[in-house]
Amino acid sequence: MAPKPAQKALGPIRRSFAPWLDPSAVPLIRFENVVKRFGEFTAVDDISIDIHSREFFSLLGPSGCGKTTLMRMLAGFEEPTSGRITLAGQDLAGTPPYRRPVNMMFQSYALFPHMTVEQNIGFGLKQEGMPKPEIAERVKDMLRLVKLDAFAARKPHQLSGGQRQRVALARSLAKKPKVLLLDEPLGALDKKLREETQFELMDLQMELGLTFLIVTHDQEEAMTMSDRIAVMNHGKLVQVATPGEIYEQPNSRYVADFIGDINLFETKVTGAADGRLTLACADASAELLAAGDAATPVGADVALAVRPEKVRISLEPPPATATNVLKGEIWDIAYLGxxxxxxxxxxxxxxxxxxxxxxMTRTEETPIAWDDKVFVHFAPDAGVLLTA
Known part of the structure; x- marks a missing residue:
């Protein structure tokens, strides 16, 4: 029997760019069964990923999941215990970091405090022996690119955090690498500046046509900027997909819970008819309905994952046609504007x-308050069924 095609996610697509869907497309970067051990500890456990040219790709996961180790192996700061890493078809084994067509931007920025902005940006070019006129021209281009033309003569301590971040970015781009590696690049910025910089990075990456590989533990950051996200946990690859697919079609309880907020109902399948499954749930006063088919056997234990924004709430009973109606009491409220x-x-x-x-409005005639008795309900297709 032919496998059932994956349901399309409802999430937005940042741009019409998806070379990973083309079987004939050749990836720029390829991790093949890569393993990295430090003594008895396995930091990266048999990971295979293809990353394409001009892709903005994120490695996302909690601290200690192996994402930075994977990036450092691509940069040449660590060697795989086993497996292979190729870039543009070239096996990188034994190639020192300074001979790899990649550049890495660190969270700390690592700017030289005694140098000016333009000297910091041109430092790597000077080390490579590029002629002074060419260095000056390249630095000028980089200053224009990151909008720091007026700050060329300043020292790092005379800049804001966001400006220092852009100097580090310009220095990383000055050598025109094939791949820019960014290790938690926005972690030192405040929330508002971080959000602004995310869009600046996206625009810059598209303007330059470079491949960006970013390591982050910030789900919102990865969701905002990435063409695709690789979710990692305990050194293993859990899911690789677009932000919309990761959010709307997680492949496991772990991904559903790690990306955004989620309601997980532990259930047992009791029946299937007309494209819907009936689910018994100990936390619900009646059976729940979910979109599904007979391929999920009766008696199977599944989790119904429903995002909070797909659940409706009201003080009055919902219409008789509503499904998955649950009664409850307001336990807490957070007003986020x-x-x-x-x-x-x-x-x-x-x-x-x-x-x-x-x-949606500034005022509400009958606001929902603490301790109110309420009804919540959601459509059968609002959630996704998870077995892992």
């Missing part, structure tokens, strides 16, 4: 459901 988040403790259960609602 653009969104309000409600934590609802379900009736006759310890289960707490998270509901996110956009604040």
């Amino acid at each position: 653009d969104w309000s988040v409600f934590l609802v403790k379900l009736e006759n259960s310890e289960k707490v459901v998270r509901v996110s609602r956009a604040n």
Whole structure:
């Protein structure tokens, strides 16, 4: 029997660029069964990834998951215990870092405090022996690119955090690498500046046509900037997909829980009909309905994962046509300006459901308050079924 095609995610696509869907496309970077051990500890466990030219690719995961180690092996600062890493078809084994067509930008920026901005940017070019007129021209181009023309003569301590970050970026780009590696590049910036810089990096990457590989533990950062994301955990690759697919079609409880907020209902399949599954859930007063088919056997244990923004909440009972209706009590409320988040403790259960609602108006005639009795409900196709 032919495998069932994957359901398309509802998430947005940043740009019409998807070489990974073309079987004839040749990846720029290839990790093949890469393993890295430090003594008895396995930091990277049999990972294979293809990254394409001009792709903005993120390695995402918690601290200690192996993402930085994977990047450092590509940069040449670590050697794989086994497996192979190729770049543009060339096996990188034994190639020292300074001979690899990659450059790495570190979280600390590592700027020379005694040098000016232009001297910092041109340092690598000077080390390579590039003629002074060419260095001056390249540095001028980089200053224009990162919008720091007026700051060329300043020292790092005379710059803001965002400006120092752009100097480090310009220095990394000055040697025109095939691949730019960014290790938590925005971690030192405040939230507002970090958000602004994310869009600047996206625009810059597209303008230059370079391949960016970023390591981050910030889900929002990866979701905003990436063409694709590789989610890692304990040295293993868990899922590689676009941001929309990662969010809307996670392949496991781990991914669903790690990316954004999620409500997980542990259930058992009790029936299937008309493209829907009925699910028994100990935390619900009635059976739940989910989109699915008979390929999921009756009696199977599955988790129904539902994002908070796909759950509706009201003080009054929903229409009779509503599905997956649950009763509960407001346990807590977080007002975030653009969104309000409600934590609802379900009736006759310890289960707490998270509901996110956009604040579309400035005022509300009957606002939902603490301790209110409420109804929450969601459509059968609002969630995804997970077995892993």
